[in-house]
Amino acid sequence: MTTQAEALSAPQAAAGSGQGLLSWVMTVDHKRIGIMYLITATAFFVAGGILALLMRTQLAQPNATVLSNAAYNEIFTMHGTTMIFLAIMPLGAGFGNYFVPLMIGARDMAFPKLNALSYWLYLFGGLFLFSSFVFGGAPDAGWFAYAPLTEKLYSINHGMDYWGLSVLMLGTATTIGSINFVVTTIQMRAPGMSFTRMPMFVWMTFVTSVIAIFALPSLTTATLLLLLDRLVGTHFYNVSAGGSALLWQHLFWFFGHPEVYIMILPAMGLISEVIPVFSRKPLFGFMTVVYSGIAIGILGFTVWAHHMFATGMAIGALLFFSANSFIIGVPTGVKIFSWLATMWGGKLSFKTPLLFAIGFVALFTIGGLDGVHMAVLPVDWQITDTYYVVSHIHYVLFGGAIFGLFSAMFYWFPKMSGRQLSETLGKWQFWLMFAGMNLTFFPMHMLGLLGMPRRIYTYADGLGWGIWNLIETVGAYLVALGILFFLINFFRTMASPPTNEADPWDAFTLEWKASSPPAPYNFAEIPSVRSRRPLWDEKYPDKADWKQGE
C-alpha cells in the first residue's frame, strides 16, 4: 500500500474552504464537489419527476389532449435522458466523491482538479441539454435515440444535436470521474486496508467505474458517428447511402446494458453499508457479494442484444443472448440472499435508511424477476417495447437505485451536514413513495400484458387500458407527494442548528471516525485499519473482526 505521503503533502488547506460562493466555485475539495453533485442531481431528479407527472397526466385518460404528440415525445425523451444521465449516475458519483476518500482513509481524491472538472462538465452538459427546450426544440427520439429516426431527414430540428453533444459531455465527465475513482481506490487506501478490507460501497463504486471506463467509449463512438451524420453529412446510419440502421443499436446497447449496471451497483453498495449497520451484523459473505458485483460487471458486456430480440437477428445469436441474460440473474440473486442473510438473526432498528434499504430489496426482487421474464426469448417477443418493460425499468431503477440513494441520503446526511433528517417526515416519505411506486408501476405489468406499447402519447378507448393508466397517474402523484416531503424535510433540517454528532448510527466504517462535517483534510492523521469494520473493532475489542480469523 503506498502511504499517503507521496500522494498528498501535510494536511492540505483545501483551496476554497471559505464560505463564499466563489469558494464553492473554485473548490477542489472532494466533499464540496460531492455536495454540489448531490444538490444538482437532486434538482435534475425533481425536474425529471415533473416531466414524468406531465406524461402521467396526459396518459390518465384515453385520447387526452393535455400534451400534443410532439410535446409528449420531447418530454418522455427528456425524462429518460435526465433521470439516467443527470440524476441517478451523478447521485452515485456524488456519494462516491464524498465518501470514497473518507471510507478508505484518504484526504482527497487522486486528482482533485480533475474531480472539479468532471463536476462542471456534468453541470454544463445538463444545463445545455435542458436549454434545448428553449432554443430549437428538445430531443424527441427516445433516450436511446435509435438511428434512422435521429438522422437529419427525420429529426429536422436541433433536438438530437443537443442530445448528442450533451451526452458526449456527460460521457466524458463520467469517464474522467471513473478514472479518478479507480486511481483513488488503487493508490490511496489507508495502511492495513487491503482489497479484502475495503467497504462494500467503495468496492461497488470501483467496479462501477471500471465498467464505465470500458462501456462509455461505445456511446462516444455511436454519438460521434451520429453527430457526423447530422452535421457533416456522412452516412453511417443512413440506409439509402450504404449505412446500417442496426449499427446504432449494437453500439448503443453495448454501452446501454453495462450502463444499467453502472446505475444499480452503487445503490447495491449503499444498501450493503446501511443494512449491516441497522442489523448490527456484518454483511453476510462479503467477498462473494464482491465477486457477484465483478461477475455482473463482466457479464454485463455480453448480453446487450437482449434489448434487440425483435430485430430479427440470427436465432442462434438471440438464444445465446437469452442464455447469458439468465446467467446474469444468478449473481443478482446471490446479492439479494446475502442481504437477507445479513438481516437474519440481527437486531433491526427501523430507521428511515433501513426502511429504504428494505424497500430496495423488496422492489428490486420484483424488478429482477421481471428481467428474467424478458430474458425468455419467445416471451420477450410478446412483451418487449410494451409497458411491461417500463415496469421492469422502474422497479429496478426507481425501486432499486432511487430507494438505495435515498437510503444513503438519510444515512449520511448527519455526516455531511451535522444535522439529522427528521425520522417522522422520513417515514412519511418512505410509505408514500412505496405505496405510490407500487400503484404507479405495478399496473404497468397488466398494461404490458394487455398489449399497450411504450412511448405512445395516447391510446384508443375500449382496449381495457384506461383503468390502469388512471391508477398509475394517482400513484405518480403519491410519489410526487413523497418527494415533496423530502424537500420539506431537507429545508427544515438545514434551517435547524447542527448537532455535529460524529457517529449517530453507532456505525462501523471509517467515515464515522471523522467529525461531522469532516474537516477539509478529513483525518488529522491517517487511521490504520485491521478489518472491514474498524469502528466495530474499537467499540468491541474482544469481539473484533480480525480476531475471528474469518
Next chain:
Amino acid sequence: MYPGLSLLLASEWTWEPSVLIGLLAVTTAYVLLAGPGRKAFRGSAPISTGQKTAFHLGTLALFIALTSPIDEAAETYLLSAHMAQHILILFATAPLWVLGVPDWLIEDVARRLPAVARFGRKLTQPMAAFGIFNVTLIAWHIPALYQASLHSDGVHILQHLTFIAAGVIGWWPVLAAVQDSVPRAPRSVQLIYLILMVFPGLGLAVLLTLSPRVLYPFYQAAASAGIDPLGDQEAAGILMWFTGTVAYLVPLTHVFYAWVHDLERADAAAARAAATAERSA
C-alpha cells in the same frame, strides 16, 4: 437447430500417422519424466496426480481435436467443426499442458539455459502474453490467411502449431505453477488479465455470428452437401462466443478466491504482528 449435425455424424475417425506419433512421443516423454527420469533434474519433487491427469487430459483433447470426426468434417465443409477443433487446442490442450508442467522442470531448464529463460520471461509478461495470444487468434481469422490454411496442409500444420504455442504463452501468466524463473503474474494482475481476455474474442465472435455473408469462400462448398454455410458460420461464431465467455469465467472464479485467500492470510498475519507489537510496546 445446428445445421451441420448430420454431416458431423457421417464423417469417420482419421488415423493420421504423423499426429499419432507426435502424441505418443509427448505422452511417453511425460511418463518418463514423472517416473525414473525425474532424478535427472535438480530439486525435483514427485509430480502430483492432479498435474499428471491435467497433462494427459490435455493430450487427450489434442487427440480428439486431430483425429475424431471433427477433424474430417473440419477439413471438408464445416466451419463450426473447425472452430471446435481450434477451441479444443486453445482452451483445452494449452491450459491443461501448462497446468501439467511441474515447476521444478522449468526452474532446472532455466538454470541451465539462462538466455532461454530470459526470453521466456519476456514472452510470458502479462502484456506480451495478452498480445501474442490475441494477435494470433485474430490473425488466423483474416480471410486471406484462413483460406491459405484450408488450401495447403503445410500452412494448416503451422496454424495448429502457432495455436498451441500462443495458447501455452497466453495461459502461462494465469496457470503456471512456476514462481521464480518464468513466473506467473501476481493474482491481482491475473484478475485484470482474465477480465480483458474476454473482449478480443467477444469482438471476433460477434462479427462472425452476425455477418450477413459467408466470410470464407471455401465453405460455399458446404451448400452442395446440403448445409447452409451461413447457418454453419453462425453456429461457429456462437461456439466461439460461448467458450470465450465461459472459458474465462471459470479460471476467473478460481483466481478471485485464491487472491482473496492470499490477501486474507497476509492481513491476518499483519494484524497478529501489530497486536503482538502493541502488547510488547
Next chain:
Amino acid sequence: MTASTASPARFRPGSTAKVGLLTVIASEIFFFATALSAYFFLRLEHPEWSLPAQTPTGLLIPSLNTLLLLASALVIRQAQRAIAADRTKMAQMALGLTFVLGLIFIGGQVFDFSQSGLKPDDAAFGGIFMALIAFHAFHVLAGMVYLGITFARALLGDFSANHHTSITLCAWFWYFVVAVWLTLFGALYLV
C-alpha cells in the same frame, strides 16, 4: 495445483499518474475497438468495398507513415533510456525528434487524403474510413501537445534520472498511439 509457498508477488503499479494514464489508455483502447468493430460491421454488409481498401494513391504514403511512426516509437524509447541514464541533452533531442516525426505523419495523412479524392459524404465507406483515420490523428495531435509540453520542460531542465515521470507517461501514450495506428493500418489497408 501446488499452492505457491513464496509470499505472493505484490502488484506495484507505481505512482498515481501512471495508474491514471493506464486507465485512460484502457478507455481509449475501447473507443478504437468499438470504432473498428463499427467499420467491420459496415464492411460485412458491403462486399463491394474494394478489399483491401485501395485509396487512389495506393499504399505508398500510408506504409511510409507506418514506418515513420515505428521510428518515432524507437526514438521516444531512446529518450526514456537517455533520461534514465541522466543524459538530459540526448533526451531533449529525442523528444524533439519524436515531435517532428509526429508532425510529418500528420502532414502525410492530410496529403494522402487530399490526393485520394475520398470525401466523408460519398457513401458509408468514405465516412467510416476517414472518421477512423481522423479519430486517430486527433489522438496523435493530443500526444504531440503533451510531447511539446514535456519537451519544453526538458529544455528547462525539469527532468533528471530519478524524476522523469512525465517523460515515461509521454512515451507510454506514444506507444499506445503507434499501436493503434498499426491496428488501423492493418485493418483498413492490408486486410
Next chain:
Amino acid sequence: MSMGNRPTASRVPLIMRIRKAWLLTTGFVVAAGLSGCAGSPTFLNPASSISDHEAGLYMVIFYLALGVFIIVEALLAYALIRFRKRDDDTEEPRQVYGNMRLEVIWTAIPVLLVLTLFALTVSTANAVAAPKPADSDVRIHVIGHQWWWEFEYTDYGFTTANELHIPVGANVQIDLDSVDVIHSFWVPQLAGKTDAIPGHTNYLWLTAGTAGTYHGQCVEFCGVNHANMRIKAVAESEADFKAWVQGQQQPLYQPQTPQEQAGQDYIVNQICSNCHTLGEYEGKRSIGPNLTHLMSRSVFAGATYDLNEANLRSWLQDAQAMKPGNDMIVNLSSEDIDNLMAYLTQLK
C-alpha cells in the same frame, strides 16, 4: 471513543408492515385474474398457435417467478418481524460473517432454475420457429411508412393499407420492410413482434386459429405519430378471404357523373398524385396509401378512425386536426371536397 448514544428503537407498527405485504399479494392476484379480459389485444388470449405457445410459456415462467417471489418476500417479512430490535435489548447479536456452504447452495439453485428456463426457451423458440417460406399459403409484403402500414399482396397483385386480411388456419409468410425509420409490426394475438428495419428485410410468419378482428400497433418508436400507426387484422374464412381478394382485384371504378369525374381528375392531376396511387395512375412517390379500393377498408388514417363519410369529410377538411404532424398538409376548397367525396365514396 465514546459508546455514542444508542438510537432509541421506534416501533414501526405491525399494521404498516402487514399492509405492505397485503398490497403486493393483491397486485399479483389481479394480474393473474385479469389476463383473461377479452377486449384488449393481449397475447394471453391467443388466436394463433404462436401466441398460444408464448402465452403458455409466459404462464410457466410467471408461476415460477411467483414462487421465487413468495419465498424471498416471505423470508424478508419474517426477518423484519422476528428480528426486530426490542427496546430494552442493547446487547449486540451474534456476528455471523458468512457460510460457504449456504452460499454454494443459493448459487446452485438459481443455476438449476436458469438451466430449466433456458431449456423451456429453446423448446418454445423451436415450436414457434417459422416454417420454410416455400410452403406458406399466403405471402404478404408489409411495408412500414411514417405512420401507416402498407400491405402488398404480391401473389394477388394488389396493395392495400391499415387493414390486413388473412384466411383462417393459413400459414401466412410476411416479408417486413420499412421505407424510412424502424417500425415494429405486432398483432399480439397472432404472433410476437418483429421490427421493420429499413434496408434489412425481416421474415415473420402469422397464422390465425379462429376468425375475428385483432388489434395491432407499431411498437418501435417511429416519430410524432407512433401512437397513431395501428393495424386492424381481420382473420376470415377461406371463402370470405377469396371474396375480399376478388373485390380488391377489380379494376378502378370509372366515374359516372361529372362530379365524380372532377373528383378523379383532382386526385390524378392535382396535389393528391404527389403521394397517393389510384388504380393504374402511379403517384410520383407512395407517401400515402393506395386509394383504388379505399371504401372497402373499415378503418383509415393509420387505422385510428373508422372509415365513414363523416370522418372522411372532416379528414379532407383538416387532416392535421385528426392526426397532428402527419404528412397530409393540404387545404382544399369545399367544392373540391364535395367532388372528392362523391368519387371516393364510390371506390368500393
